[in-house]
Amino acid sequence: MRTDERIAVAMAELLRRQGYAATGIKQVVEASGAPIGSLYHHFPRGKRAVAEAALRQSGAAYGELVASLLAPYDDIAAGIEAAFTAAADDIEQTGWVNMCPVGTVAGEVVDVEPELGAVAAEVFEGWIEGGTALFRERGLTDDDARALITAVISALEGAFVLSRTLRSRDPLIAAGRGIAAYARELVADPVVRSG
Amino acid sequence: MRTDERIAVAMAELLRRQGYAATGIKQVVEASGAPIGSLYHHFPRGKRAVAEAALRQSGAAYGELVASLLAPYDDIAAGIEAAFTAAADDIEQTGWVNMCPVGTVAGEVVDVEPELGAVAAEVFEGWIEGGTALFRERGLTDDDARALITAVISALEGAFVLSRTLRSRDPLIAAGRGIAAYARELVADPVVRSG
DNA sequence: ACCGTTCTAGAACAATCACTCTAGAGCAAG
DNA sequence: CTTGCTCTAGAGTGATTGTTCTAGAACGGT
Numbered sequence: 001m002r003t004d005e006r007i008a009v010a011m012a013e014l015l016r017r018q019g020y021a022a023t024g025i026k027q028v029v030e031a032s033g034a035p036i037g038s039l040y041h042h043f044p045r046g047k048r049a050v051a052e053a054a055l056r057q058s059g060a061a062y063g064e065l066v067a068s069l070l071a072p073y074d075d076i077a078a079g080i081e082a083a084f085t086a087a088a089d090d091i092e093q094t095g096w097v098n099m100c101p102v103g104t105v106a107g108e109v110v111d112v113e114p115e116l117g118a119v120a121a122e123v124f125e126g127w128i129e130g131g132t133a134l135f136r137e138r139g140l141t142d143d144d145a146r147a148l149i150t151a152v153i154s155a156l157e158g159a160f161v162l163s164r165t166l167r168s169r170d171p172l173i174a175a176g177r178g179i180a181a182y183a184r185e186l187v188a189d190p191v192v193r194s195g
Numbered sequence: 196m197r198t199d200e201r202i203a204v205a206m207a208e209l210l211r212r213q214g215y216a217a218t219g220i221k222q223v224v225e226a227s228g229a230p231i232g233s234l235y236h237h238f239p240r241g242k243r244a245v246a247e248a249a250l251r252q253s254g255a256a257y258g259e260l261v262a263s264l265l266a267p268y269d270d271i272a273a274g275i276e277a278a279f280t281a282a283a284d285d286i287e288q289t290g291w292v293n294m295c296p297v298g299t300v301a302g303e304v305v306d307v308e309p310e311l312g313a314v315a316a317e318v319f320e321g322w323i324e325g326g327t328a329l330f331r332e333r334g335l336t337d338d339d340a341r342a343l344i345t346a347v348i349s350a351l352e353g354a355f356v357l358s359r360t361l362r363s364r365d366p367l368i369a370a371g372r373g374i375a376a377y378a379r380e381l382v383a384d385p386v387v388r389s390g
Numbered sequence: 391a392c393c394g395t396t397c398t399a400g401a402a403c404a405a406t407c408a409c410t411c412t413a414g415a416g417c418a419a420g
Numbered sequence: 421c422t423t424g425c426t427c428t429a430g431a432g433t434g435a436t437t438g439t440t441c442t443a444g445a446a447c448g449g450t
Contacts, residue, residue: 151373158353178346
């Protein structure tokens with residue numbers, strides 16, 4: 001693995017545990033094994049640039065993970081419930097650490113570090129595009145597919161925060177059941193919206 | 196308003212914009228008008244204690260707000276959709292600032308400031324208790340009521356992050372529709388779970 | 391008037407922050 | 421062997437962090 005990748009991975013790992021502001025560049029250096037000089041050689045724009053790389057990298061990985069969880073199911077609702085259950089399993093087994101830093105960092109930086117916020121927005125938009133395509137393949141209209149994946153991601157991000165804070169699988173399970181109900185409703189009664 | 200309340204309010208305002216770690220005690224002092232000495236007189240445990248007070252205070256306020264949005268509706272699903280729509284209106288009108296700091300701070304601090312995380316957990320649990328009671332009054336079983344309010348809060352918190360980051364009402368609207376569908380399903384087909 | 395307590399006021403402190411700088415290691419090309 | 425470039429290496433920089441300290445203002449009870 002290249003040095004800049006090692007740095008980005010270490011940053012992502014720290015971001016998902018403690019967010020952006022609380023993560024020091026010295027911590028990243030220590031965790032990655034790279035010296036400070038190397039970090040600033042590979043990322044001349046400093047901490048912000050490292051965080052952007054970390055967000056893009058783990059955003060892509062996490063998007064693929066969710067897609068791979070949903071893909072095996074022809075029944076959209078079953079796939080959604082399975083994905084949320086898998087998330088609950090994972091978060092419990094890893095000691096209630098978030099799977100993905102994007103949600104945490106996004107909430108923290110949108111108003112204070114606009115460039116980082118823009119990267120988080122790109123990641124979210126990528127997930128929405130991917131999910132929309134997936135659900136359209138399963139027969140939903142474009143509008144319904146987009147609304148559904150948006151609800152999936154919203155519920156997943158929020159349930160992660162609650163499950164992590166409460167140290168309980170319940171929020172992820174409840175959120176999964178909830179959005180699965182939405183999926184069933186959309187499959188049964190497609191909504192055609194204007195605009 | 197008492198000095199310690201002014202300090203907590205100023206802290207809450209900063210927390211919901213930039214989170215815990217990025218908020219400096221000097222910023223709180225400046226925003227509240229109180230001198231540093233006063234702050235450490237009222238909060239001898241420092242920044243952490245101020246943040247705890249801010250979380251409890253705005254947690255209570257926000258819980259009442261959501262309850263007051265749901266209460267007028269006999270139809271649970273209609274109430275949920277209305278609450279999410281109201282949230283979308285608010286966040287758009289205030290320039291995409293989060294309504295409540297609890298979600299942002301929770302994600303940031305659970306693993307790094309356990310006491311603050313515990314306070315966030317208390318707030319979430321309070322919301323869940325209140326919502327469970329409300330939905331039970333509307334005829335749901337205890338388990339269904341608890342699962343539904345947990346899904347509501349999860350989806351609301353997550354959709355806030357997405358709406359704020361994407362500068363769009365869509366996530367809050369989609370999440371509201373989604374959880375409303377869950378409510379309709381629970382009203383039509385109550386699930387009795389064992390355990 | 392006097393005392394004790396509560397609260398205001400901000401200068402000062404060590405620690406930590408993101409970052410810069412200089413020096414040299416490693417390597418490929420000529 | 422020399423040259424030029426990429427990357428490693430970490431000591432050092434000024435600014436900022438949360439917190440402490442000392443001094444005095446304000447106030448109620450006697």
